Amino acid sequence: MSSISVIPVSTKAQQKAFVHFVWDHYQGDPNWVPPLVHNVKELLNYKKHPFYDDAECQTFLAMDGDKVVGRIAAIIDHNHNRHHDELRGMFGFFESIDDQDVANALFDAAKKWFSDKGIGLMRGPANPSQNYEWGMLVEGFHSPPTFLMTYNKPYYDKLVLGYGFEQSQDLYSYNAPVEMLENLDPKLLFVATEATKRFNVDVRPVSKKEFAKDVGIFLKIYNSALQAQWGFTPMSEGELSSTATNLKFLIATEMTSVAEVDGKAVGIVFGLLDYNPLIKKINGKLYPFGWLRLLWGRKKLKRVRLMSTNVSPEYQRWGLGIVLMARMVPEVLKWGIDEGEFSWVLESNKLSRGTLERSGLTSDKTFRIYDYTPS
Known part of the structure; x- marks a missing residue:
């Protein structure tokens, strides 16, 4: 998609577009459950949340002209990096249309933001950390998620691997x-x-x-x-x-x-x-x-x-x-x-x-x- 552009979220209108993109993106999907808007705003640092007393976040929108076609959050969890003695950025709140160019542009934006802060390693999805919603659904699209579990489009695994990420750890629900x-x-x-x-x-x-x-x-x-x-x-x-x-x-x-x-x-x-x-x-x-x-x-x-x-x-x-x-x-x-x-x-x-x-x-x-x- 040659007309794709990625912009850092900086205004209230862009924050609203970031949060509400999923309503259009999942329209007609019987298994999708809308997020609790107030909680999502906190976890994105759009409203005050204590996680960000020791973390940073920048969100990005992928645009095709005036239309939102994807989103991503780049998160630096300083607590994680101290605990594990590493420099790693987390990506989260990832959503994209089924287009590798769009996904690549979003990951490129997150990678550059991390790189400018001296960080090369990336992990995700973390929304915004392991202590909240974590992981991308890859098997089990037959039913809705339970409370505070993630849900996404089946093709996301392909987009993430297509960028160059590798499987690190799987999580299971029983x-x-x-x-x-x-x-x-x-x-x-x-x-x-x-x-x-x-x-x-x-x-x-x-x-x-x-x-x-x-x-x-x-x-x-x-x-x-x-x-x-x-x-x-x-x-x-x-x-x-x-x-x-x-x-x-x-x-x-x-x-x-x-x-x-x-x-x-x-x-x-x-x-x-x-x-x-x-x-x-x-x-x-x-x-x-x-x-x-x-x-x-x-x-x-x-x-x-x-x-x-x-x-x-x-x-x-x-x-x-x-x-x-x-x-x-x-x-x-x-x-x-x-x-x-x-x-x-x-x-x-x-x-x-x-x-x-x-x-x-x-x-x-x-x-x-x-x-x-x-x-």
Whole structure:
């Protein structure tokens, strides 16, 4: 496409065009779910967000004349680069028509922006980091995404590889029909029972009255539990506080568990109801009344995403993850949940994948992270 141009976003009108491009781009796709506009603006640094206390972002639009045909965000996560002792830029929020020239122009713009700051390595998609929405869907286009999981056009993998990126790591989601949760494998049930006895574990839901305290517990366990995970970057207190504030009214504490040993929290799991069917109805607009429709409609939701099961390192191989899940099962059944989704799980996380697959679960969606190394 010879008439393509890429412009850095600098005005409110361009920011609006960047955010709203996806409505036209996915028009008619029954599986697409609109983003929550307010949240996207924060994660793009169009509105204040604590992630950008230690990060930078520049967004770009690909134009064919006056028509938007693609977009990309170039992100420098200084926290990630310090933690991994590297200079790497992240690309995110990538969208493009099915045209390699358009994709190339977008990646060129991001690469130059990084290069001007002394950065050559690229990774993505990160929206805006591993601690938020991560990865590009490459398998599993048969159904809509669950809440806070990515969705994209099937040809994106071709465009990214066509530019010169290489597959770096895959992420999997596992679908769990409720009857599989109800009938836990006897071997896993034995592990859960023995772990409870061995450590005298007490398990409870997240407290509504002391929500802030339990959020702090989550941060401590999350940042310690995932230290060895590929690509992990610790989440800051400000980031977690912002995320908790945004999600507090959406969290059903029935879908959470905290494991304590001798009064000390050593494991926590958060399940989030799949709000996407309701988000489609409000077209991604929380205000002025969209959030009320989410609250009023949540009792009818029949799917839950098990998005974060974290256990302190010294307890990780003793089955406490199963203990955490076992507490939730009766409440999940009482709610009327039909199915759950464990997502996402890194291909290199053999412990979690092994536990899920021994339970009889199979991956039904695959997401991909790509790396680019300049020649």
